[in-house]
Amino acid sequence: MTLLRPEALLALPALVALLLWARHRARRRPRPETTWMLFARALERMPDVPTRRRPVVRDLLRVLPAAVVVLALARPALSDRTPREAVFLVDGTASMGTLAEGISRRARGVAAAKALVSGPFRVVETLDDLEGLATDHARVGEPVVVVTDRQLDVAAGVGFVGVVDRVPNAGITACGVAAGGKLLVRVSGVHLRGPVTLTLGGLEGGEPVTIESVPWRRVFSPALDGVDRVVVGVRTDGDANPADDVVTLTRHRRLTIGFPPGGHDALWRAFHAHPRVDVFRGDGPCDLRIGDGEGAARLRVAPEAGTSPRRVSGPLACEGTSLTGELTLGALHRLDPRDGDAGVVVARVGGEPLVVRRSDGLVLLQDPDTSTWPNHPSFPLLCARMLSWLGLKGGGALVPDGDAVLSEGETAGPWLEAAVSRAPRGADPVERRIFLDGWIYGLAALLALLLLKPRSGGG
């Protein structure tokens, strides 16, 4: 139980003193009584003259309602503010698997992050934008620690653990397709020097192409004409982490999403802003159909008619990991199993199903056009995730011409000497409270009726 205004309790001693003083004064105030003589006689013959202790106890009991009112003024509330679990955003890139003395960078980083926070935590390993995700978590009050071997400029208040080691490692730090269709590769390494061999596999010709002695830390551009998929690998002696030595590139293909002639404006805006998606309204073949119609896959929005939407609040979790922090949805429909196809829940809000994957596509149990959810950062992230849930992304990375798969330094940490660790500031979380002051006012009234009713008098 928490008190929103604990300073109100300071009034309690003063109130007790004031009431006791008032009672004492009232007791001492002379009260003329014409039949005083009879009262004096009655007092003399009372068999059990009460001791002074009883009035004191009674006075204290009479102070009790006022004390309860003071307690109510302190705004007590039942709160779920158990220590809010911290979120460890762990860099999911391959370089985090680099072993040093048998321990991976990932494990060392998580151990360092544990030392920074007290209380529960959950580990979210992600390839998404770490800075953006960390900012989202911090904005909703969750303490967040970024664990990476890269040098990132995270927002103020976000915890940070930078993992460094002296393990020799080489890997592909940048890979993409140039505007002319030429393959671009850059290989970087730390604590490692020596010749690097580049291998291009998965080509239509069948045989891999090996290129010896490619330059370190410079973009290397082997020819890649008209190839839709290529597996790029590097090899060097003494490399401790082979996980960042292979990158698979798949030539990007734009997706088409068909919308009905009207409606679904929020989804329209979200997919329209996606760089690899084309949207249109009306009939026609498409990779994803919103609602009913022709399409390779289907996304239905809050279709469960007859269910009563309800308010749900909680973190948004996708496939068991947290996507963003706290989210409140005003009208979440219930899951209605249809034809025995209950589907698989792939996203939840506060533990309640939000997105269900069925055999014929996805079901979104909340109509974003009826809420402010599209204004939340989780909405475009979830829309992007839905494409992969529908299997539209394919294997490997979708690489449009001119895009790099990995940014500079992503696989080989630039720090060589010092690790960086910073605890999360963790803004006060938005907590759920059940205010008790209304009940306490009622209790005070009840006590007042029971304890303050006149117990002596004529009639």
Place this chain on the structure above:
Amino acid sequence: MAFRFDDDYRARLLALPTLVRRGGGSPEGAAGALKGGRVEFHDHRPYVQGDDVRDVDWHGYLRLDQLFVKEYAKDEAPEVVIVLDRSASMGASGSSKDRVAREVAGGLAYVALASRSPVSVMVCAEGGPVTVGLWRSHRKVDHVLSMIEGLGDPDGRTHLAGLRHLRPPSASGRVAFVLSDFLVDPLPVEVMVALARGSGSGCLLHLVTEDERHPVVPEACTLVDPESRGRLVVPDGAALLRAYAEELAAHEEAVARLAGAHSLGFGRVGDAHLFERTIVNVLAERGTRA
């Protein structure tokens, strides 16, 4: 603010003698006997100090070796003496208790004057009983009422004991109505003797208001005696009230018993009923006894 009888009270006074007669009472009846004359023998009673030796039945003394005095039926209306306790316990001016005392005193005086009895009003206040007026004519009713209106606020201790020096009644007799709460310890026995002396008789009118019967006392307070200024710290009002009710009943019983022991009339006066009903009941009861 000075006390004033309102017009309604004065109007109700006009009907009071009729109500008393219908009730079978009269001021004289309240004395317990129609006595006080010198011609027609009425009864014997034991001799008490102060009796006129001319009334001693010497023949009876020779036969019984005890002194008895002879009482005669009255031949003229006896004097009505209204004794009004004005001690502080009779309530502050304007209080219900003070109003009832004045109304009953005024009503008794009105009925007495209507019955052609002379009326004198005595006030028992600080310094002892004082006769504040004597009226013999019904035409002086307004004077009596004005005098009662003008009485000062009740104050000081109860001085009923001074009534033991009450002058002997005249030949026509005397009926004394003592209107008091009798909150004096001990009850003045010698006063009762003085009231019954000679051809006199009396009636004790015990005034207890409803507020006094059912007082409201906080659980813890300090009670102050308006007469003695004594203080009484009450630790438990509820328990005290139970004992108080018993004390009040005992006190009323003691006053009634005292009146009966001296052949005096007794009546309860309060503010639960109209003053006419109180007066009619008191006079009727005593008249029946007579």
